[in-house]
Amino acid sequence: MRVLAIAVSWAAALAAPCPGAVDQLVGTQSATQLVTVTASAYGATTASLELWQRRGGCWQHVAGPWRAWLGHTGLSTHKREGDGATPTGTYRIGDTDYGIAADPGVQGVYHRLACGDWWDEDVRSPTYNTFQHVACGTRTPFGGDSEALWRIAPQYRYFAVIEYNAAPVARGRGSAIFLHVSAGRPTAGCVSLPEAQLVRLLRWLRPSARPLVHLGIS
Numbered sequence: 001m002r003v004l005a006i007a008v009s010w011a012a013a014l015a016a017p018c019p020g021a022v023d024q025l026v027g028t029q030s031a032t033q034l035v036t037v038t039a040s041a042y043g044a045t046t047a048s049l050e051l052w053q054r055r056g057g058c059w060q061h062v063a064g065p066w067r068a069w070l071g072h073t074g075l076s077t078h079k080r081e082g083d084g085a086t087p088t089g090t091y092r093i094g095d096t097d098y099g100i101a102a103d104p105g106v107q108g109v110y111h112r113l114a115c116g117d118w119w120d121e122d123v124r125s126p127t128y129n130t131f132q133h134v135a136c137g138t139r140t141p142f143g144g145d146s147e148a149l150w151r152i153a154p155q156y157r158y159f160a161v162i163e164y165n166a167a168p169v170a171r172g173r174g175s176a177i178f179l180h181v182s183a184g185r186p187t188a189g190c191v192s193l194p195e196a197q198l199v200r201l202l203r204w205l206r207p208s209a210r211p212l213v214h215l216g217i218s
Contacts, residue, residue: 018058025214027090033211034059035093035179035201037086037191038218043074045186047215049193051204062204066197072186075215079164079174079189081123082145086189086215087164087174093211094161097202098131100150101157104199108207113150121146121175129165129175147176155180155190158198160205162191162213179213191215 017023028034032054039047050064076085096109098117103110111117115136120127122144131149134140149156159180165173174189179201182192191213193201205211 020059022052022059025090028059028212028214031210031212033205033209035211035213037068037070037213037215039070039075039216040218041074042076042217044217045070045072045074047191048218049191049197051201063200066193069182069184069186069192071189075217081121081172081174083174084186084188085174086187086191087177088215088217089164090212090214091177092163092166093179093205093213094163095207097158097160097205098149099156099158100153104158104202106202107205113156115150117149118142119147119149119176120144123171128171129169154195155183155187155192157181157195158202159190160202 022036034052036050036052037047047068047070048065049068051062052059053062071084071086073084075088076083077088079085079087096111097106098111098113100113102112116134118132118134118140120130120132120142122128122142125142127142140146159178162177162179164177165175178190180190180192181195181198
């Protein structure tokens with residue numbers, strides 16, 4: 001009977017739900033890599049960033065907490081273009097990483113930025129909130145606050161795309177939300193880290209793990 005009781009106890013433990021708070025996040029079931037960005041309040045401009053790997057069905061801590069910068073108006077549940085806020089929610093991290101510098105050793109696709117590489121942030125444009133390349137030195141078909149990516153340093157020495165407002169794209173809901181190199185101050189809506197930590201994050205990401213980022217408050 002004692003052996004049976006022990007067996008039942010082990011079975012119950014194995015069947016028990018994962019105990020960590022991160023395991024309770026909705027919408028992360030399809031991923032095996034997760035980045036959490038947690039602020040103390042919606043108006044905060046800094047947050048705690050941590051890396052997680054799913055093992056045995058539960059999220060296991062990998063790295064962090066690291067201090068990250070958020071948008072200069074904090075977090076928002078109703079982000080709009082130009083509001084300076086970082087959107088809350090859970091989003092895919094894009095399969096392609098970008099940067100002015102050479103590939104730091106990412107496991108997926110890396111695009112080294114060159115003259116003519118832009119992010120379209122024009123709410124009137126049919127290619128709003130997408131990467132676009134135009135011939136170097138020519139006028140772009142889009143305007144607004146679109147970014148000449150190859151010119152923006154140190155922020156875009158390396159970055160990954162947070163796929164906010166991506167599928168489908170809603171005009172005016174915000175664009176160009178990245179994980180990028182910190183300039184030591186709040187961002188225009190992105191999440192930024194010191195370069196060494198960001199490079200570690202980028203090298204860790206695997207597209208096959210369907211990585212996600214969760215942005216919220218504690």
